[in-house]
Amino acid sequence: MASRSDLLPVDNTSSEADTGVRRTVLPGGVRVVTEHVPGVRSAAVGVWVGVGSRDEQPSVAGAAHFLEHLLFKATPTRSALEIAELVDGIGGELNAFTGKEHTCFYAHVLDDDLPIAVDVVADVVLRGRCRSADVDVERQVVLEELAIRDDDPEDLLGDALLTALYGDHPVGRPIIGSLESIEAMTRNQLHSFHVRRYTPARMVVAVAGNVDHEHTVELVRRAFTGHLGASAAPAPHRRGDLRLRTAPTLSITDRDNEQAHLTLGIRTFGRHDPRRWPLSVLNAVIGGGLSSRLFQEVRERRGLAYSVYSGIDTFADTGAFSMYAGCQPENLGDVAAVVREVLADVAENGITDAECARAKGSLRGGLVLGLEDTGARMHRIGRSELSYGRHWSVTDTLERIATVTTEQVSEVAADLLHRPFAAAVVGPYRRPRDLPRAVRDIVA
């Protein structure tokens, strides 16, 4: 699939037919995408940078996330306190998050305060400073965040499962980095990561809410002064070229908590593969809602867990489909056995027409309900621009969901659920042989 933004001349404004999304490419390659949301009095502004933990060398694991923290500490014209006072004073929210493939800095404000939001978010992203003293203070904060991750079994499992699935491939490395890499990170490494990676051609400014496209573009142009130099084209969207030599493994983290936690999963396909639509339906059927097989079999029928669900991670060239359950250690063997039975049954017999219809209804409703929030709208268009270089209307997406058939879902299930599984466990276990047999057997 060609990146549409590749095909656009710079400084061109286009309206993606029927999507409600308008796009302008400024000199330097920064893209501005906006969506007017009727009936709201707010605006969500995100600067999306197509850079994440996947782009790090192993020696600077966690640099993308550390930098995301650091940039808020000071710009040439504002201290961290001044930035905080400005945003708190207008009752706005200012934050950021780092992923494997992108980093997003965002603000959510009343519509009248859009100029402040664009200005302050762009200031942080473009001109956030990397000062040695700030690096040392923020290193402590990141180490605290690492400790929180280590104390949160679901977070820890999420990281452990991707490592178990992808080995030392960058997709398998935790976004936050490691104790060693965070402790060793230097000011110069972070500064260099910022200067080399945060180029305007890799940036998308996404704005949704009670906003006007031309006015927003003008605000971005002003905020990006000094960063609009050359007439570079936007960077093409990420494709990736996954090459893996390792097989999925079993990960065990010894924790003496009240609950044990289990996640298991398989490698799937990337976001450009059309099978992601049947996979979404499959996910809803297996562990997406109250009527899903896992919820009914594990919780409703047997009371074995409070929290049980499945989920999908999607990257440019690969993805992961995973199932999670938390339970008291004495139930872990039963939980693993029931989860495996559910998966084996779907792999063998597929899903029913009634399940397919219900799952599609669930995705449809969830999509529409989710998009009432301006923040969610901003996320949708920012991610879509960065990942695909194009946009789909809600109607298009609803139609795409509607066309999925029971057979397509059953086929995807038969393919995926026969692939080798990785598993990760957090609980009172030191070695594989401490685990119930049904858990050990997940990883062949």
Added chain:
Amino acid sequence: MASRSDLLPVDNTSSEADTGVRRTVLPGGVRVVTEHVPGVRSAAVGVWVGVGSRDEQPSVAGAAHFLEHLLFKATPTRSALEIAELVDGIGGELNAFTGKEHTCFYAHVLDDDLPIAVDVVADVVLRGRCRSADVDVERQVVLEELAIRDDDPEDLLGDALLTALYGDHPVGRPIIGSLESIEAMTRNQLHSFHVRRYTPARMVVAVAGNVDHEHTVELVRRAFTGHLGASAAPAPHRRGDLRLRTAPTLSITDRDNEQAHLTLGIRTFGRHDPRRWPLSVLNAVIGGGLSSRLFQEVRERRGLAYSVYSGIDTFADTGAFSMYAGCQPENLGDVAAVVREVLADVAENGITDAECARAKGSLRGGLVLGLEDTGARMHRIGRSELSYGRHWSVTDTLERIATVTTEQVSEVAADLLHRPFAAAVVGPYRRPRDLPRAVRDIVA
């Protein structure tokens, strides 16, 4: 303050001037309050019952929450699976939560599906069955939820702090109950709690979104068939009559995690006290946002914690104002010392005009941004009806915030922050003498 709903004749429809909220009282005393939200295609439906853990005898601690779970397991015409399939099929969300003073069952759906949402939520609340077999399965789920609470330091601390503040008063008891009370709970105790407490006069049906008042009332009338008998008036809102004989204490839970967690707090006043407005401003100044004193002193200047904030719990006749921080155990003494310095300074010197203005801006923006969500609107009107028997327009609330003065906030600070503190700690500590001195000294 008189409860307005007391003054209304039954079966009366009224529109609260300028609030956008309409109310109808049906025979039996159930109140229907609706708010039309322009520009949305969804509806949020909540049945609020003015009954919570505060209404339990100690022997059935956790009954309100256990019952909330159990009612979803079956009604005379639907199994748990049928309820789940119905809601998943329309892409809706169905859930419930239990508080100390109320329980809410709710659904969030596309506007066309409002009739289904009203019908299924009312069915669960009014006709959910208490079957012995379901009690035993759901007991296991509640025990898993208890284990999750015990593994989540912030949840555990929240419960521990209220116990440290209120002793064995019902407000001090955890909503979920105890291992012993959950294990001992019988089908008859739960059934009796349902029959005696869940009376229509204690119920408010709150609906917000793309909805019409008369149509909604008709749907509720139909769903409440058989429960609209007598012409009872709505129950008056809860007043409480707090009498406490115990002093705040120090609570320690030994956990060998990466982080230690500290919360400290004081008893304040109930929701009918006008000082709750200056307290909201004080909370924003001390620990409400990025520019708050705690965030700046603990995280930005010193890097001692990732998560640090303050918060307010409000009940009919009392409340709690608390501060939280999580950090690695070697930093706990420093964190406690900095938090105490911040509080002592505000108690002594009050807040500045700039802080007051910024905090009011923050509350204003947060209120308006928060109310774009139909779920949040439903919560606002449901809680307001149950707690006050009346409603305020957003404009009224914004004006109320605007009138708060620096002096009022400083006065409330001087009063509250000199009261005796309770504290709760989760971390590698067994006895008070294992704690850093700055933590021990919080509780005089």
